[in-house]
Amino acid sequence: MSVALDQQELHRLFVAKADGTITPEEHERLGAVLKGSAEARRLWFVFQDAEAGLLAWAQKESQRREQPTGITSPLFGGDKAQPRGGGWLRHGSALAAGIVIGAVAWGMWPKSLPVENYPARVASAVMNNPAEIMRTEATTASVAVLTRGANIVWDKTGLAPAMNAPLSPGVLKLQSGVAEIEFFSGARLCIEGPAEIRLVSAGEAFCQSGRFSAHVPPQARGFKIGTPKGDVVDLGTDFGLDLNETSSELHVFNGEVELYQPPTQMRKLTTGAAADLGQPGAGRILKADEKAFAFSRDLDARVTQSNRQALDRWQAGSARWMQDAAARLWLDFQDENGSRSLRNTAARGQDIGAGSIVGCSWTEGRWPGKRALQFRSLSDRVRFNVPGVYNQLTLSASVQLHGLNIRQSSLCMSEGIGAGYLHWQILHDGSLCLGVGDGSRRVGTNAEPVVWQDYISPVIFTPERFGQWVHLAAVYDLEGGEVRFYLNGERISRHPISQPVSLTPGLVELGNWIPAPEKLQQPVRNFAGCMDEFGLIARVLKDDEIRELAE
Amino acid sequence: MADLNQPVPTREPSERFITLLNATHGRLLAFLRVMLGNSADAEDVLQRASLTMWRKFGEFEQTQDFFAWASSFAFYEAKNFQRVAARSKLHFDDELMARLAEERMVDLEQRDARFEAMERCIEELDAPSRELVREFYLNDMQVEALAQRLGRAPQTLYNKLSILRRLLGECVRRKLTQEAQT
Known part of the structure; x- marks a missing residue:
């Protein structure tokens, strides 16, 4: 079983474990990744302290509000302030008799909050606190981005960032292959596996082992790389680090670096020089050897080759899926350049035919040679008519989301609001939603109003995922009584069907929605991003089939 | 359930026990949280462990580190708790529990700094x-x-x-x- 996870996914499992909503499969993955990765355990500890901190703050805050005047919370206090069913630990006799023990979590807080009354504090915070930024602004802890890679295999026991994923401070373990990381400071680091590196900040990294080739432009001057044998501070240059079991060497190809190995005095190395970090006092300067770091120059060629292989694998897989006996709509987006229609390649989709493209622009998909449609303006959409009644349906899409600026972004939505209609969309908070119209008759008549059943997944799209290609799937299983959502082949949530409704998609749009064609004003629901594959399959795909789809 | 016929320690050690337990309560909870995953279970287990600690407090030596002493009771109570709850609840296996416990002892040094940072973040x-x-x-x-x-x-x-x-x-x-x- 693969246990490598990215940080967003790991955080989701942490939350599910803490809240008791974790499934047995998820628990197994969490256990495996915690067992295998020291970095994941460190993040788990930080998460648990954050949770404890929030609980303690909530208790302290409520306690503070109950106090009429500005008295700070005492360390061990009055009966009024009992938290979460715990009593105070005061009497030894009560203890001996087996009475509940509980000290106050907030008693452990190192310092107390300001003492004004709550309403005043809120008002002043809103008016005066320039630090109050989370309300309107998304924030990120990222310091770098994974830009390119060839044959990357991350160590199964650690985190596994996706291509174009922003990277937060933490440890990356590359088992094999070559990965290129660009720090937000502008420094670029090429890593050949096996290697281990800890990202510290936008201007600093610690290389534990492996081979590294760094390019530091003038804007990133001062970029620092720590190693177990000393620190390297870059003064705008290209250099290589070779840290293996037997030796540790620094090679400067161009420019100048400072080498710090206390207690030895700082040494400056310039173009063409190399140093053995294992012998700080030796003072012997070696000759830089560029050949040992050829992996960084060969990266272009390796990336090209690796992309071609990925495209070949995708083509073979896609060809199988379009032959699936239940595939009604299969769009590979490999239409001719400038085409205004989207070919339906599903073997059993003749009655659906090609879709019409409105607006949109053709662009590159996941790899060179893979084509995609970009949805940008509020007119961009692709329209299909999907006849039929479905009790089981799997929706699959490969998308790159560029942002979430509107309430709902359509992935695939039936036109209008009617019984049996389906609305697969991304909500503004980054969750997936499958809405199903329930009611006795179609819209447009004087029938009873349609009741909308919304099945909503946990949050998938955090800003870190914008710009990354992801595979999304939703399964509607009326016979099994369940709706399921998947991200990159992994099931992320399941929801019991609240009202049994057979789906009749009818006229659908990819990337947009027309709620009521007869009205003058329509709400904006356009998707902002790219799509390079879409499937609608009239059966329930099993977990491993969806994993196969995502690969 | 506590054996009520057991002699109750004198008042002085009980006060000392309470002082020591109070002083380490937050850290013990934090120690348990990473093995159990949530605060409610951690609090439950610490309640139970506290009773055992109280009964065994006579064996505690002044020179010992109370947190180190108490955490071993907490650890075994956590394992015990999971065995009892095993049928209904998802839990980490013994190997992972042991590793989490060992690393958490060191990691706890950073807890105060994380709390302080969290307080500023909430603001x-x-x-x-x-x-x-x-x-x-x-x-x-x-x-x-x-x-x-x-x-x-x-x-x-x-x-x-x-x-x-x-x-x-x-x-x-x-x-x-x-x-x-x-």
């Missing part, structure tokens, strides 16, 4: 978000009831909270990194 939240976080943690993290009271869909509320928890977690890590640099 950066807008007032409605802060209020939502407060309600959530104060009410045993029961989203359903909170959603009903606020008239919102539970999943939407839950998603909002998970975004806030992620933002706060990232904020803490950012602040700690910044501090480490200065």
Whole structure:
């Protein structure tokens, strides 16, 4: 079983474990990744302290509000302030008799909050606190981005960032292959596996082992790389680090670096020089050897080759899926350049035919040679008519989301609001939603109003995922009584069907929605991003089939 | 259940015990949390472990580190708790529990700094978000009831909270990194 996870996914499992909503499969993955990765355990500890901190703050805050005047919370206090069913630990006799023990979590807080009354504090915070930024602004802890890679295999026991994923401070373990990381400071680091590196900040990294080739432009001057044998501070240059079991060497190809190995005095190395970090006092300067770091120059060629292989694998897989006996709509987006229609390649989709493209622009998909449609303006959409009644349906899409600026972004939505209609969309908070119209008759008549059943997944799209290609799937299983959502082949949530409704998609749009064609004003629901594959399959795909789809 | 016929230690050690337990209560909870995954279970287990500690307190030597002594009771009580709850609950296996316990002993040094960072991060939240976080943690993290009271869909509320928890977690890590640099 693969246990490598990215940080967003790991955080989701942490939350599910803490809240008791974790499934047995998820628990197994969490256990495996915690067992295998020291970095994941460190993040788990930080998460648990954050949770404890929030609980303690909530208790302290409520306690503070109950106090009429500005008295700070005492360390061990009055009966009024009992938290979460715990009593105070005061009497030894009560203890001996087996009475509940509980000290106050907030008693452990190192310092107390300001003492004004709550309403005043809120008002002043809103008016005066320039630090109050989370309300309107998304924030990120990222310091770098994974830009390119060839044959990357991350160590199964650690985190596994996706291509174009922003990277937060933490440890990356590359088992094999070559990965290129660009720090937000502008420094670029090429890593050949096996290697281990800890990202510290936008201007600093610690290389534990492996081979590294760094390019530091003038804007990133001062970029620092720590190693177990000393620190390297870059003064705008290209250099290589070779840290293996037997030796540790620094090679400067161009420019100048400072080498710090206390207690030895700082040494400056310039173009063409190399140093053995294992012998700080030796003072012997070696000759830089560029050949040992050829992996960084060969990266272009390796990336090209690796992309071609990925495209070949995708083509073979896609060809199988379009032959699936239940595939009604299969769009590979490999239409001719400038085409205004989207070919339906599903073997059993003749009655659906090609879709019409409105607006949109053709662009590159996941790899060179893979084509995609970009949805940008509020007119961009692709329209299909999907006849039929479905009790089981799997929706699959490969998308790159560029942002979430509107309430709902359509992935695939039936036109209008009617019984049996389906609305697969991304909500503004980054969750997936499958809405199903329930009611006795179609819209447009004087029938009873349609009741909308919304099945909503946990949050998938955090800003870190914008710009990354992801595979999304939703399964509607009326016979099994369940709706399921998947991200990159992994099931992320399941929801019991609240009202049994057979789906009749009818006229659908990819990337947009027309709620009521007869009205003058329509709400904006356009998707902002790219799509390079879409499937609608009239059966329930099993977990491993969806994993196969995502690969 | 406690054996009531057992001689009750004299008043003085009981006060000492309480002082020591109070002083380490937060750290013991934090130690248990990483093995059990949530605060309610950690509190349950610490209640049980406290009784054992109280009964064994006569064996505790003044020169010993109380937290180290107490944490071993907490650890065995946690394992015991999971064995009893095994049929109904998902839990980490013994190997993982042991590793988490061992590493957490060292990791706990950073807890105060994380708390301080979290306090500053909460201050950066807008007032409605802060209020939502407060309600959530104060009410045993029961989203359903909170959603009903606020008239919102539970999943939407839950998603909002998970975004806030992620933002706060990232904020803490950012602040700690910044501090480490200065």
